[in-house]
Amino acid sequence: MRGVAIGDGRRPAGQPLKGAQERAGPPPGVWMGRGLAGLGLAAGSVVGERELELVFGELRHPDADRIERELLAGGATPAAARLATVLGQPVEEIEKRDLVPLLGLEFVFRPQASLVVLWALGDAHTRRVIERAVATVLEWLEDEVAEVRWSSGRRRARPPGLVAASFRHWDNRDGFPLLHHHLLILNRAQRADGVWYAIDTCPLYQHAVASGTLYTLAMTTELCEELGLATVPREVTPGLRPVMEIAGVPAELIEWKSTRRERIEDALETITDGYVKKHGRLPDERARHNVGWWAAQDTRPDKKTPHPLEQLLVWWRASAILNLGQQMIAGLLERCRTAAAVIRAGVRPLVDTALAALDVYTVRNAFARRHVLAEARRHLLETLRGRAYPPGVDDYIANQALARHTAGSPCPRKGAAPRHRTRSPTPPTSRGLPAGSSPGPAVGRPVRRPATSGGPRSPASPCRTRSAPPAPRPLRRGTEPRPRPRRPRTPATLTTTTKTGGRPIRRTPSTTPAGTLPSPPPGGPPPSRPTRMRRCPRCTSRAGRLIPRRGRPPRSASPPSPN
Missing domain, CATH: 1.10.10 (Arc Repressor Mutant, subunit A)
Incomplete structure (x- = not known):
């Protein structure tokens, strides 16, 4: 939190946040989200130091100091006055249970490398267009993903909005252009009745990739439509999907700004060799992500001293001209528009x-x-x-x-x-393919069907499913189906105990005379115990159905003991 507020830099002890931001250069954070109305804040207002400390540090109202003073003047106790400013469960109660309170979540959004180049070497209008996509992502999270939970997570509801603070940074640890946004979402939201509860963080974490693709799509589309640009695929890592970059941006400019990539690739090769020697195989998708993270951490330099944007823009342009020449930098946006005109002429504005x-x-x-x-x-x-x-x-x-x-x-x-x-x-329909092409074999794997009640379980389902009833046999000509004889119902099975050892036995009609019930043992029958049933821990479609323990028949109810 301390580094994010001043551009990933360090603030001297005792220096106010506003003074550190003015000295460092990055703009101050702004409040975002529809949940600001419950706190008396306005969207787009600057995040103050005391507000940041109260909201994201103590989970309290941003104007808690004034509210607490008014309550104390009205005769309230200090504990009651403080509790009135708390949003949801107090942090002190969470720490008493030896738990670490989760104060908020952080999302980091970064555009493609070519858009960062246009932002660093372009004009002010281009920079304003690129910086407007975070609001779209936050609105989608509020409408489709966010939920508040209470009653130990058993009840959930969609909140009216979220409370978030956005901080914009514009360079990496080497001082080269790297535009990215830090979106801090408060782990508290209001229910419809105005009560504050914790949000369910699991869906937000799970939709991190979907929110990142929405940020890229919204920002790229808005920039291309407003400036007349287009995108082309660029292969970054062999074997993985390409990245859609702005057409007309030379690869030399992208490599110029990617200063850390060369060091990360050298470290990645060393870490990958160690992984192969240890496991005897190449890393899969999950392991490749972890290996890349370790390579980035090993090559990560120390935090720098932040600089104002005006100074960085002059330094970036001078560095690009010195390394790549004036001809490549001059007229970059016009060359991108010329390349985009050819691409956009061959792309239909329709989606199949x-x-x-x-x-x-x-x-x-x-x-x-x-x-x-x-x-x-x-x-x-x-x-x-x-x-x-x-x-x-x-x-x-x-x-x-x-x-x-x-x-x-x-x-x-x-x-x-x-x-x-x-x-x-299954072959797709012809309307889902381009004109003149024939439907080929679709890619996919057959579904594992759940096993029947008599066979082994399917790995995809821990429950046994009932097999379908057999088809009726065909009748011979001139014959009629015979009525199926009805079996007499078996009397209720009772459980008694023997005199030796107290071992329970089941008395059936074969051991009990017809029409009579066995006499209870001396001292009365044993106390009844409810049938031991278990519910599938993962099944939701069969909720409410009880399955008896396999290998042990359910015991019938017996009259309560007189003792």
Whole structure:
């Protein structure tokens, strides 16, 4: 928090936050979110030092000092006055249980390298356009993802809005241009009745990738539409999906600003060799992410002294001209517009939703809706090349991909979003393919069907499912079906104990005369115990159905003991 507020720098002890921000150069943070109305704040207002300390440091009202003074003057006790300014559960109660309170969440959004180059070497209008995409992401999180929870997480509701603070930084630790936004979301939100509760942080963390793709899509589309630009794919890492960069930005300029990438790649090669020697294989997707994180941490320099933006803009332009020449820097935006005119002339401003759904569903085998939504946004960025798209088309593509090409998991985890699997390969319809092409084999894996009640369990479902009833046998000509004889009902099974050892036995009609009940043992029958049932811990579709413990028949109810 201390470094984010002043541009990832260090503030001397005792220096006010406002003075440190003016000396460092980065702009002060601003308040964002629809939940500011409950705190008496306005969207776009500057984040003060005392407000930041109260809200994100103590989970209290930003004007807690004034409220507490008024309550004390009215005769309230100090404890009651302080409690009146707390948002939700006090931090002191959480710390008494030896728990670390979660005060907030941080999202970091960064544009593509070519957009950072245009922001650093472009004019003021270009910089303003690039800096407006964070509000779109926060609005989507408020409408679709955020939830407040209470009653130990058993009850949830959609809050009217979130409380967030946005801080904009513009360089990396080497001093080269790297525009990025730090979005701090408070771990408190109001319910509809005005009471403050903690937010459910798991969905927010799970939708980090989907929010990042929305930031990239919204920012790139707005910049291309307003400045007349277009995007082209650029391969960053061999074997992975390309990154959509602005057409016309030379690769030399992108490499000029990427100063840390060379050091990270050298460290990544060394760490990867150690991983292969230890495990005997190349790292998979998850391990590759962890290896890259360690390489970035090992090559991370110490924090720098922040500088004003005006000084950095002059230094960046001089460095680019010195390394790449004046001819490459001059007229950069015009060359990008010329390259974009050729690309935009060959791109139709239409979205084939059937083809988009087919393209999205082939990316993963098992996924949740947030993964499909992220792939739908990547598809729009790759196919439209920066052209505007109708609002909500990304959600429509995700819904079509889930409805046409996936099958829901038979037993999702309790409290989690439903997961999906790709259906068995089926050829797509011809309307989902370009003109003149024939539908080929679709990519996908067949679904594992749940096992029947008599067979082994399916790895995808911990429950046994009932097999379908057998089909009726065909009747011979001239015969009629015989009525099936009805078996007499078996009397209730009773449980008694023997005189030796007290071992329970089951008395059935074979051991009890017909029409009579066994006499109770001396001292009365044993106290009854309810049938031991268990519920599937992961099943939600069969909620309310009880399954008896396997291998032990349920005991029948017996009259209560007179003792």
